[in-house]
Amino acid sequence: xxxxxxxxxxxxxxxxxxxxxxxxxxxxxxxxxxxxxxxxxxxxxxxxxxxxxxxxxxxxxxxxxxxxxxxxxxxxxxxxxxxxxxxxxxxxxxxxxxxxxxxxxxxxxxxxxxxxxxxxxxxxxxxxxxxxxxxxxxxxxxxxxxxxxxxxxxxxxxxxxxxxxxxxxxxxxxxxxxxxxxxxxxxxxxxxxxxxxxxxxxxxxxxxxxxxxxxxxxxxxxxxxxxxxxxxxxxxxxxxxxxxxxxxxxxxxxxxxxxxxxxxxxxxxxxxxxxxxxxxxxxxxxxxxxxxxxxxxxxxxxxxxxxxxxxxxxx
Amino acid sequence: xxxxxxxxxxxxxxxxxxxxxxxxxxxxxxxxxxxxxxxxxxxxxxxxxxxxxxxxxxxxxxxxxxxxxxxxxxxxxxxxxxxxxxxxxxxxxxxxxxxxxxxxxxxxxxxxxxxxxxxxxxxxxxxxxxxxxxxxxxxxxxxxxxxxxxxxxxxxxxxxxxxxxxxxxxxxxxxxxxxxxxxxxxxxxxxxxxxxxxxxxxxxxxxxxxxxxxxxxxxxxxxxxxxxxxxxxxxx
Numbered sequence: 428x429x430x431x432x433x434x435x436x437x438x439x440x441x442x443x444x445x446x447x448x449x450x451x452x453x454x455x456x457x458x459x460x461x462x463x464x465x466x467x468x469x470x471x472x473x474x475x476x477x478x479x480x481x482x483x484x485x486x487x488x489x490x491x492x493x494x495x496x497x498x499x500x501x502x503x504x505x506x507x508x509x510x511x512x513x514x515x516x517x518x519x520x521x522x523x524x525x526x527x528x529x530x531x532x533x534x535x536x537x538x539x540x541x542x543x544x545x546x547x548x549x550x551x552x553x554x555x556x557x558x559x560x561x562x563x564x565x566x567x568x569x570x571x572x573x574x575x576x577x578x579x580x581x582x583x584x585x586x587x588x589x590x591x592x593x594x595x596x597x598x599x600x601x602x603x604x605x606x607x608x609x610x611x612x613x614x615x616x617x618x619x620x621x622x623x624x625x626x627x628x629x630x631x632x633x634x635x636x637x638x639x640x641x642x643x644x645x646x647x648x649x650x651x652x653x654x655x656x657x658x659x660x661x662x663x664x665x666x667x668x669x670x671x672x673x674x675x676x677x678x679x680x681x682x683x684x685x686x687x688x689x690x691x692x693x694x695x696x697x698x699x700x701x702x703x704x705x706x707x708x709x710x711x712x713x714x715x716x717x718x719x720x721x722x723x724x725x726x727x728x729x730x731x732x733x734x735x736x737x738x739x740x741x742x
Numbered sequence: 743x744x745x746x747x748x749x750x751x752x753x754x755x756x757x758x759x760x761x762x763x764x765x766x767x768x769x770x771x772x773x774x775x776x777x778x779x780x781x782x783x784x785x786x787x788x789x790x791x792x793x794x795x796x797x798x799x800x801x802x803x804x805x806x807x808x809x810x811x812x813x814x815x816x817x818x819x820x821x822x823x824x825x826x827x828x829x830x831x832x833x834x835x836x837x838x839x840x841x842x843x844x845x846x847x848x849x850x851x852x853x854x855x856x857x858x859x860x861x862x863x864x865x866x867x868x869x870x871x872x873x874x875x876x877x878x879x880x881x882x883x884x885x886x887x888x889x890x891x892x893x894x895x896x897x898x899x900x901x902x903x904x905x906x907x908x909x910x911x912x913x914x915x916x917x918x919x920x921x922x923x924x925x926x927x928x929x930x931x932x933x934x935x936x937x938x939x940x941x942x943x944x945x946x947x948x949x950x951x952x953x954x955x956x957x958x959x960x961x962x963x964x965x966x967x968x969x970x971x972x973x974x975x976x977x978x
Contacts, residue, residue, distance in 0.1 A: 428809050556801050566796030566819075566846055568837040595805070697802055698911055698957040700889065735913045736887035 429598045431605040435466060438590045442470035446588060449474045450549035451542045453534060453575070454504060455618060456493030459553030461500065461610050462603045463591055467551050468502045476503045476545045480537050482530065483510025484620035484634055487642040496609060509537050517622065517629050523742035524572055526629070530619040531578010542585055550585035556595050557696045561738075570738065574618035595695035614662050615696065615739075623742040627669040636723050640665035640686045643715045648690060651708040660702040663690035665716070666730075666741045674725030683725035686716055691739050699734040788972055789813040791828045793821075795836030795847055795866050798913070802954040803832050803864065806965050819848030823856055830860045830972035833867025835952065840869040840879040840916045850874070860945035860972045865914055868948030872939070875922035875946075884933040886912035892937050892951055896928045900940065900947055900967050908959040910937070910951035917950055945975050 452467060454460045454477035464477050477497055481490045490506060497504040516529050538550055552575045562576035563569030572578055579587075591599055596615060603611035622629040624637045644665045652659035666687045674681035688709065693699035713727035730737075790812050792803045800816060807814040817826065819833075831853055838846035847870045854861060854874055863871040869879035892910040894901045910931075918936040921927060925946075929938035937950045947968070953961035 556805075560798055560801055566794075566836060566838065567798070567800075568796065570798065593801075694956040695802070697799060698955040700957065733888040735911070 431601040439470045449547040451476045451547045452551035454479050463553035464502045465606050478541045479506045481508045482513045484622040527572045531574035551588045554589040555591050597694050624666045637667040647712045660690040661693040672726050681725045685726045687728050689730045701731050788829045790830040792816045792832045793819050795834045797835035800834040806954050823852045829976050833863040835865030862968050863948040871948045872918040877922035878920035879918045882917045885915045890931050892931050894929045904960050911955050911957045912951050
């Protein structure tokens with residue numbers, strides 16, 4: 428079985444041996460990159476700088492929370508607001524693979540800028556096994572280009588370091604627990620963030636809808652799990668669909684968008700089954716979303732598909 | 743007298759309260775620690791390689807083998823046979839469609855013919871094994887994706903002690919339509935007659951479903967059974 432302590436010891440030693448200069452790490456505040464920052468931080472100390480990029484697609488309160496969390500972790504870090512750049516780059520883009528590649532490339536450009544300022548020649552990423560498996564290459568089909576793999580530009584001028592490449596999420600969590608990392612149990616969140624939870628063009632307006640919907644879905648599901656009504660799913664969120672349908676609000680015809688709620692159970696993200704959420708929890712999510720955003724959303728549906736044949740995220 | 747172990751545990755104290763950070767005595771994990779002290783006899787380390795045919799779950803096969811204490815590596819399916827030193831091989835699944843792009847299966851045919859060790863073909867690996875040895879594989883009438891029920895028709899070595907029906911996860915457009923000579927079918931589902939097959943005298947096995955994913959019931963047991971088959975074959 429996977430031995431987290433041994434992994435930490437071996438990786439730290441390997442990083443000390445192999446990474447000689449300064450390095451920056453892309454830190455989203457999720458489990459993978461935080462574990463990575465902790466391990467690389469052990470080996471490099473002050474020679475490591477964690478860079479958190481606010482793409483404009485972050486969840487409610489996320490940037491402030493991650494900033495505080497990274498401070499508590501004790502790793503050098505900066506927060507870069509690149510949201511204008513991202514919205515401009517994604518103007519009119521609806522195709523999921525194009526979105527992912529643009530976002531991946533933008534991340535790298537920001538990292539390159541920050542690396543130059545810091546004098547780093549290495550780029551550390553919290554890439555884990557499903558990221559490169561699903562990104563494809565060679566004889567393996569591309570399921571989706573993960574931003575940290577399929578989005579890498581060919582002319583990258585930093586040396587990539589990816590200590591978690593062979594691990595799956597359950598193993599990363601074991602390492603996180605061994606390191607007593609506070610986000611060890613945090614649900615996965617994709618690098619392209621809310622941009623791939625909008626089935627359509629990611630604009631400041633559409634991201635606001637899905638941000639609110641995600642916050643409500645998370646809140647209600649976490650509340651129900653804490654009350655013992657259900658098991659906390661492995662991942663749970665909302666997606667904004669471009670489909671409009673007819674509704675009635677205050678005796679007036681409405682014609683609004685649809686939100687899909689998604690929650691799955693998994694161990695390693697390579698297979699997943701949809702979570703059997705109690706109907707009253709789903710109903711509460713639906714009521715809150717359609718009331719809070721009555722001008723935009725008048726219908727909520729629940730996704731009951733496993734992976735395969737679907738994937739966990741919609742794009 | 744029963745075997746006894748003395749367990750020395752150092753309490754880690756919280757800097758401010760002086761209380762133990764971790765309650766070892768009531769923690770289930772600490773009991774596992776104690777159990778782990780009874781070490782089994784040093785086992786024979788088996789080396790089973792995973793031949794990568796480009797599957798989404800190739801790396802999972804490697805992980806399961808590693809979790810079960812086997813020395814394993816993922817190798818390209820173009821690796822020359824003479825560079826392979828192994829006690830068993832797993833031919834992974836992959837995106838190549840049998841019948842359409844056989845050449846993408848690399849040297850899998852060589853391995854089946856000449857490796858001289860037990861081989862487990864999974865999904866595309868299983869379909870390739872069938873066509874390579876004179877059977878037939880092609881598009882499924884009803885392709886299967888995700889959760890399916892599989893019925894074990896014959897336990898054989900691979901399914902020893904497993905339930906007669908189990909949940910297995912699938913992901914295939916093609917399937918084995920006719921088995922090669924000297925093969926028998928070991929399992930089926932509603933939509934697919936040959937979910938598992940084996941050669942009657944050689945250690946060649948094929949599975950249409952995916953024992954390596956977390957969602958398949960008893961998948962680790964099937965891999966353990968394959969490891970046991972490799973071990974028995976090595977000793978014989």
